[in-house]
Structures are given as C-alpha cells and as structure tokens.
Amino acid sequence: MTARHLFALRVVPSLPVRQAAGSAAIAAVLLVWWFLTSGVTPEARTISPSVFPSPMEVIRGFPSLVTDRNLIGGIAASLNRVFLGFGLALLVGIPLGIVAGSFRLIGAAAQPISLFGRTIPVAALLPLTLQMFGIGELQKVMFIFLATAPFVFHDTARAIASVHDRYVDTAQTLGASSADVMAKVLIALALPDIYATIRTMFGIAFGYIMLAEVVDAKAGLGFIMLQSQRRGMPEHLVATLFVISALAYGLDALFRFFQRGLFPYREDHD
Amino acid sequence: MTSDATPPPASATPPPVVKFDRVSKTYDGGYTAIRDVTFEVDDVPGHMEIVGILGPSGCGKSTVLRLIAGLTPQHPATSGTVEVMGKPVAMPGADRGFVFQDYTSFDNRTVQDNIAFGLECRGMGSAERTALAREWIAKVGLDVDRDAEKYPHELSGGMRQRVALARTLILKPRVILMDEPFGALDPGTRYAMQDLLVSLAREVQATVFLVTHSIEEAVYVGDRLFIFSNAPGTILRQMSTPPPDRPARVMQREASFLDIVFEVRDIVDGIEESAGAAT
Known part of the structure; x- marks a missing residue:
C-alpha cells in the first residue's frame, strides 16, 4: 500500500495500519506532554508542576492515589450512585416508553413533558436537586435519575414506535392478540435498540456523576478529583482521569459483550 | 344482479368463502x-x-x-x-x-420459532408446536437439520418466503x-x-x-x-x-x-x- 493509497478519500486502511495510526497519535501526545513538563528544576519546565504534572509524576502518584485517597472506595461510591440513579431511570423510563410507543395517544400526551425533560441543561439539575433533595446521597441519585430518565423514556418509545407496521400486520394475521403483538413483536423487535440506548445512556450517566460529586460530596471519583485540585496534587487529578477513562471503556466493553450474547441475530454490534 | 335478491335456502349451499358487495374505500384525504x-x-x-x-x-x-x-x-x-x-x-x-x-420474518426468532409463532399465540405447548413447525420446515422444502435454528438474516429471499408460507399454512387458514x-x-x-x-x-x-x-x-x-x-x-x-x-x-x-x-x-x-x- 503506497502513501497515496493511505491518504485516499474514504478508503479504509487495514486493521494493523489503523492500530498503528492510533498508537502513533498517543505517542505524539505523550511526547508533547513529556516535552512540556520536562526539566531538572520546576523553573526549567515549560509548564510548571503546580499546573500540570509530568507523565512520570502521574505514574508515581498511582500508589498513593489508591492508599491515601481510597481510589477503590471512590470508584465504588460513584458506581453505586450511577447504578441506583440510572437503575431507577430504567425502571421508570422503559415501561413508560413501551406504553407511549405502543399507544400513540399516550405517546402524544407524554411528548411535551419528555421534550421539556430532555432540554433542561444537565448543569441546571444540580441546583434543582440540591434544593429538592439536600446535599446527601439522595441528591446524587436523583440527579442521575432526572438527567437520564427523559432520554431513556424517549428512546424506548421511539424504538417501539419504529417497529415496522408490516410486522404488526403479519402477527395479527397469524392470530396474535394485542398483548401478543406488544410482547412478542413490539418489545421483542425493539429490544436490541432499547439495549443500545441503555448502553449509551449508562456511559453518559457515568460521566454525569462526576458533576454531582464535585459539589458537596464525601466520596466518589469526582470528590477525589476536587480534593486533588484543592490540595495541589495535580498528579492525582490526572491519574484519576485515566482511571475514569479506563473504567468507562471497561464498562462499555461489558455491555458490548452481553449485546453479542443477547442478540445474536443482530450484526451491527458497535 | 337481480338473482341476489332471492338467495337460495341457507341449508342447501354454504355461504361464499369471500363475498364483496359494492365495496368502496375512500381515504381521509379523499383518495378512492x-x-x-x-x-x-x-x-x-x-x-x-x-x-x-x-x-x-x-x-x-x-x-x-x-x-x-x-x-x-x-x-x-x-x-x-x-x-x-x-x-x-x-x-x-x-x-x-x-x-x-x-x-x-421476525428477526429475533429462528426459522422454527417464526413458523411456530401463530401456534404459540394460540397457546399450544412448546414441544407440540416445535414438532409441528419442524414438519412444516420440511413441507416448504427447507432442511430441518440445517435451517431450523437459523435466524432470518442468514436466509436468502426465497428461503424467507418459504418460512412465510409455512408460518401461514401451519395454522390451516x-x-x-x-x-x-x-x-x-x-x-x-x-x-x-x-x-x-x-x-x-x-x-x-x-x-x-x-x-x-x-x-x-x-x-x-x-x-x-x-x-x-x-x-x-x-x-x-x-x-x-x-x-x-x-x-x-x-x-x-x-x-x-x-x-x-x-x-x-x-x-x-x-x-x-x-x-x-x-x-
């Protein structure tokens, strides 16, 4: 493959070439990072260590992040809030979405409220939930719930509504009752799309929780980051960022794994 | 069609399978x-x-x-x-x-379960409907061993229509x-x-x-x-x-x-x- 081929419009390079390109980009970023933060003395560095740590400082900061800052406990606290808040959003959003997608009158009734819920900026939910639920755990959970439920509802309703009429027609001419059509056709055929929504929204909820945790939390990944910043330990702040990124990737990989097993009849798994 | 006015005695002939009597359909938009x-x-x-x-x-x-x-x-x-x-x-x-x-074909169901769909809606037990479905897989010219567990996306157009035929005919409409x-x-x-x-x-x-x-x-x-x-x-x-x-x-x-x-x-x-x- 010549260089001209590599840069041809929309031509997909082979997997090793794509992986090499990705690795090269990471290496370039690391190199720039290393260059900007290298120097024997703090004064010799382009960026001061109090502003941004060097790659080695971040790596050296990991053990103390785990021991002194209770990283594992922070991960557990953050995940717990996401599971509770997002779990509640699924419990409410999915059944309501199924009903709204199946019965168009109810869908029409819910539409403006759903639109309102989806257009509230997520940051605006912070003062609202603090006002309503105080500064405890409930506020964090309800923040995640309110931030994700409208989207879970909306996407579920849309997945149900977009099951093609011809499947409903077919089922009815095979003797299916309305309950059969809902359970065996609408929900069954929309399930892969609903699952895809859950997967996407979980990732977003995991991101949102950091926002709630930098406001008045006593544990969690967002709390660790805020504390690191306040105590002037940027290496912990940056290390936590990498932990969050790795965790988000790992959780999504788990969702993808189950997606393959649950829906073997769907080929579009990514 | 004056003969319509005097139908024959009901006992002599069964009603027609399908009967249309001056049927028209005009949609809301006015299209007939x-x-x-x-x-x-x-x-x-x-x-x-x-x-x-x-x-x-x-x-x-x-x-x-x-x-x-x-x-x-x-x-x-x-x-x-x-x-x-x-x-x-x-x-x-x-x-x-x-x-x-x-x-x-329902994408989430195998050939066998697609064909058994109507029987399932009737409440027929799993073993019985599966056995019947496998009979019909053969009747429409598919291979029971090879095709029963396939999903629709693995079938050609002709095979899908064979499944559609079997799924309908199994109910003896x-x-x-x-x-x-x-x-x-x-x-x-x-x-x-x-x-x-x-x-x-x-x-x-x-x-x-x-x-x-x-x-x-x-x-x-x-x-x-x-x-x-x-x-x-x-x-x-x-x-x-x-x-x-x-x-x-x-x-x-x-x-x-x-x-x-x-x-x-x-x-x-x-x-x-x-x-x-x-x-």
Missing part, C-alpha cells in the same frame, strides 16, 4: 382506492380455488386483500360489505393468512392472501415457489387470493382471474383459466398457455393505454 367491487368466491367442498388478481399499479389490488384480512387503514370499507364465510369482517384473524412481498409474494425472487426460484404454493394450498384446502404483476404467474397459479381497472379500482373482467396441473416450468412454455397470457396481456395493456389517454 377501489369503487363498487363486487364478487363472490364460493365454498365448494373438495375444490379449493386460487384467484389471481391483476391490474395496473395503484389500482387497489392490495386494498382488496387487506379488507379481507381486516387490516387497517384499509379496513373498514367506506361503503359496501365484506364477508368471509358468511360473516362480516371485523378484525384480523388466523383464518385469513397473509403473505407479504416484504420479508416479514381458510383463506390465504398473498400480495406479490414472489415479486422479489429470481425466475427459477419463482417457478419453484409457484409449484409449492399450488401443492400446499391444495393440501390445506385453502382459497388463495394472489395479487401479482406477473401475468404468467396469475394465469398459471390462478383458477380464476380478476382484472382490475385503473384507480379507483374495480373488477373489469373475470375469467377462468386452466388449473395448474403441471409444473410451472413446463406449463408456462406451452402454446395454449401462452395464448391465454397474450389475451390477458392485451386486456391489461388496453386498460393502461386508456389510463394514459385519460391523463
């Missing part, structure tokens, strides 16, 4: 799909009938099928009565099976409605499916309504032809055709068969030309 469609297909024991429906595009052929099936928004008719086995059509049911042109079922298949597969349809419709003793664009297919499969006019559609001609008693590939090459095809083609072309002149 069919106008004054009247026909009867009688229930003659031991003689099932295949009715081929031909006509220009958009002449309401599908509307007729969907009215028999009771599917919205075509059902209910704006005026006139649609009766199946002497009763007005109220809603869809398994007594009137439907095979669509689009592939309508009295009427089978088919809307261009073989329209998307290549010619060789099409012949095979026509032969399969004829033999299976005889086996389950169902009356078949087959909407098709292919005059050869309508003349071959059909015992009777309805030729529709341009929209708003109405039946312009009804004619009998020789029953399909030889394989499609053989019969459709015979001179006497082709004579009928040309005759029908002249009629259909005439309809389309008159429409062209009118617009």
Whole structure:
C-alpha cells in the first residue's frame, strides 16, 4: 500500500495500519506532554508542576492515589450512585416508553413533558436537586435519575414506535392478540435498540456523576478529583482521569459483550 | 344482479368463502382506492380455488386483500360489505393468512420459532408446536437439520418466503392472501415457489387470493382471474383459466398457455393505454 493509497478519500486502511495510526497519535501526545513538563528544576519546565504534572509524576502518584485517597472506595461510591440513579431511570423510563410507543395517544400526551425533560441543561439539575433533595446521597441519585430518565423514556418509545407496521400486520394475521403483538413483536423487535440506548445512556450517566460529586460530596471519583485540585496534587487529578477513562471503556466493553450474547441475530454490534 | 335478491335456502349451499358487495374505500384525504367491487368466491367442498388478481399499479389490488384480512387503514370499507364465510369482517384473524412481498420474518426468532409463532399465540405447548413447525420446515422444502435454528438474516429471499408460507399454512387458514409474494425472487426460484404454493394450498384446502404483476404467474397459479381497472379500482373482467396441473416450468412454455397470457396481456395493456389517454 503506497502513501497515496493511505491518504485516499474514504478508503479504509487495514486493521494493523489503523492500530498503528492510533498508537502513533498517543505517542505524539505523550511526547508533547513529556516535552512540556520536562526539566531538572520546576523553573526549567515549560509548564510548571503546580499546573500540570509530568507523565512520570502521574505514574508515581498511582500508589498513593489508591492508599491515601481510597481510589477503590471512590470508584465504588460513584458506581453505586450511577447504578441506583440510572437503575431507577430504567425502571421508570422503559415501561413508560413501551406504553407511549405502543399507544400513540399516550405517546402524544407524554411528548411535551419528555421534550421539556430532555432540554433542561444537565448543569441546571444540580441546583434543582440540591434544593429538592439536600446535599446527601439522595441528591446524587436523583440527579442521575432526572438527567437520564427523559432520554431513556424517549428512546424506548421511539424504538417501539419504529417497529415496522408490516410486522404488526403479519402477527395479527397469524392470530396474535394485542398483548401478543406488544410482547412478542413490539418489545421483542425493539429490544436490541432499547439495549443500545441503555448502553449509551449508562456511559453518559457515568460521566454525569462526576458533576454531582464535585459539589458537596464525601466520596466518589469526582470528590477525589476536587480534593486533588484543592490540595495541589495535580498528579492525582490526572491519574484519576485515566482511571475514569479506563473504567468507562471497561464498562462499555461489558455491555458490548452481553449485546453479542443477547442478540445474536443482530450484526451491527458497535 | 337481480338473482341476489332471492338467495337460495341457507341449508342447501354454504355461504361464499369471500363475498364483496359494492365495496368502496375512500381515504381521509379523499383518495378512492377501489369503487363498487363486487364478487363472490364460493365454498365448494373438495375444490379449493386460487384467484389471481391483476391490474395496473395503484389500482387497489392490495386494498382488496387487506379488507379481507381486516387490516387497517384499509379496513373498514367506506361503503359496501365484506364477508368471509358468511360473516362480516371485523378484525384480523388466523383464518385469513397473509403473505407479504416484504420479508416479514421476525428477526429475533429462528426459522422454527417464526413458523411456530401463530401456534404459540394460540397457546399450544412448546414441544407440540416445535414438532409441528419442524414438519412444516420440511413441507416448504427447507432442511430441518440445517435451517431450523437459523435466524432470518442468514436466509436468502426465497428461503424467507418459504418460512412465510409455512408460518401461514401451519395454522390451516381458510383463506390465504398473498400480495406479490414472489415479486422479489429470481425466475427459477419463482417457478419453484409457484409449484409449492399450488401443492400446499391444495393440501390445506385453502382459497388463495394472489395479487401479482406477473401475468404468467396469475394465469398459471390462478383458477380464476380478476382484472382490475385503473384507480379507483374495480373488477373489469373475470375469467377462468386452466388449473395448474403441471409444473410451472413446463406449463408456462406451452402454446395454449401462452395464448391465454397474450389475451390477458392485451386486456391489461388496453386498460393502461386508456389510463394514459385519460391523463
């Protein structure tokens, strides 16, 4: 493959070439990072260590992040809030979405409220939930719930509504009752799309929780980051960022794994 | 049609399988799909009938099928009565099976579970319906061992329509409605499916309504032809055709068969030309 081929419009390079390109980009970023933060003395560095740590400082900061800052406990606290808040959003959003997608009158009734819920900026939910639920755990959970439920509802309703009429027609001419059509056709055929929504929204909820945790939390990944910043330990702040990124990737990989097993009849798994 | 006023005694003859009496359908937007469609297909024991429906595009052929099936928004008719086995059509049911042109296999079900769908809705037990479904997999020419556990995305178009046929016929419907079922298949597969349809419709003793664009297919499969006019559609001609008693590939090459095809083609072309002149 010549260089001209590599840069041809929309031509997909082979997997090793794509992986090499990705690795090269990471290496370039690391190199720039290393260059900007290298120097024997703090004064010799382009960026001061109090502003941004060097790659080695971040790596050296990991053990103390785990021991002194209770990283594992922070991960557990953050995940717990996401599971509770997002779990509640699924419990409410999915059944309501199924009903709204199946019965168009109810869908029409819910539409403006759903639109309102989806257009509230997520940051605006912070003062609202603090006002309503105080500064405890409930506020964090309800923040995640309110931030994700409208989207879970909306996407579920849309997945149900977009099951093609011809499947409903077919089922009815095979003797299916309305309950059969809902359970065996609408929900069954929309399930892969609903699952895809859950997967996407979980990732977003995991991101949102950091926002709630930098406001008045006593544990969690967002709390660790805020504390690191306040105590002037940027290496912990940056290390936590990498932990969050790795965790988000790992959780999504788990969702993808189950997606393959649950829906073997769907080929579009990514 | 004055004879309609004095029906024969009810005990002497069973009601027609399907009866349309001056049926019209006009949609909310004002578009009239069919106008004054009247026909009867009688229930003659031991003689099932295949009715081929031909006509220009958009002449309401599908509307007729969907009215028999009771599917919205075509059902209910704006005026006139649609009766199946002497009763007005109220809603869809398994007594009137439907095979669509689009592939309508349920993506989440294997071949076997697709075919068993209607039995499952009837509440038949898992073991019993699976055994029946496997019987029908073989009857429509699929391989039980190889195909039963396949998902629809692993099947060709012809195989999907075999599944659709099996799924409908397993319920032993009295009427089978088919809307261009073989329209998307290549010619060789099409012949095979026509032969399969004829033999299976005889086996389950169902009356078949087959909407098709292919005059050869309508003349071959059909015992009777309805030729529709341009929209708003109405039946312009009804004619009998020789029953399909030889394989499609053989019969459709015979001179006497082709004579009928040309005759029908002249009629259909005439309809389309008159429409062209009118617009």
